[in-house]
Amino acid sequence: MATLTIFTPAYNRSHTIGRTYASLCRQTCKDFCWLIIDDGSTDNTKELVDCWINEGIVDITYIYQQNQGMHGAHNTAYRNIETPLNTCIDSDDYMPDDAVEKILSCWRTYGNNNVAGIVGLDVTQDGAIIGTKFPEGLTTTTLQGFYQAGGKGDKKIVYRTDIIKQYPEYPLFEGEKYVGLAYKYMLIDQDYELITLNEPLVIVEYQLDGSSFNMFKQYWKNPRGFAFFRKAEMLTAKSLKRKLQVCTHYVSSCIISRNWHFLQESPLKLLTLLCIPSGIALFLLIRHKVKNDAKMQLKK
Secondary structure (H helix, E strand, O other): OOOEEEEEEEOOOOOOHHHHHHHHHOOOOOOEEEEEEEEOOOOOHHHHHHHHHHHOOOOEEEEEEOOOOHHHHHHHHHHHOOOOEEEEOOOOOEOOOOHHHHHHHHHHHHOOOOEEEEEEEEEOOOOOEOOOOOOOOOOEEOHHHHHHOOOOOOEEEEEEHHHHOOOOOOOOOOOOOOOOOHHHHHHHHOOOEEEEEEEEEEEOOOOOOOHHHOHHHHHHHOHHHHHHHHHHHHHHOOOHHHHHHHHHHHHHHHHHOOOOOHHHHOOOHHHHHHOHHHHHHHHHHHHHHHHHHHHHHHHO
16 A cells, blocks of 8 residues: 555646646655545546556546535545545646655654644745745644744645544535635644645646635635634634634625524624624625626626
């Protein structure tokens, strides 16, 4: 059995996932397998993957499911991973040629039962680090601890499979396709730290139709998923400032979903009450942004 599973949720990304595959073919260490979760694609993703399986260069497992969103694809991946370590590489991203080698070398040197895995760097195609590196001398950290100390930018996490399976799955809400992946990460942060690796593990290219470029639309289309996430974050956020921000977002999401019992359901009732005015303001902003974007699309 391989040591690392690289899993890739894919939804109509046949035009980019070939680059992901090519990077896996080039890996200097072959101690990994690739798990593709096809989340309801209607393009030729399956045909591409069938060809790659027949090539036999990379050990590939392909699973097709009806579209559930990124978090639903992660649920399916975690149910099917059997290797000690796992990491997600999105279908529009790819890995440096020595990424697997660096991951496994780091784990063999520093891995132990007291940590949940490894956290490394994301870089752009020109090699620029997204956000900030880990401070010199910082050997382990939680994600929340890193960002609270001023760290910035997306980071690539390699989790122990036995650890991530201990925590609840992402919930699925009918008619919605988004729950923040950080839900699990926040829970794990309460119990474990991650080994820091100041090396690039993934090369990213944010797509115009990806969630990073469409957050206001995501807020509007997936309010119950966001409200769920905000309630979890209320219990894990450390600073008062962050708690107020989370409560504001929670109120706005509940207004969008017309959940008028939000105050009773909030883990932080007093702060949520105080954030009702700012939550209404955020709701109005989101509604304005979504309507304005829709008008712009009609003009094209």
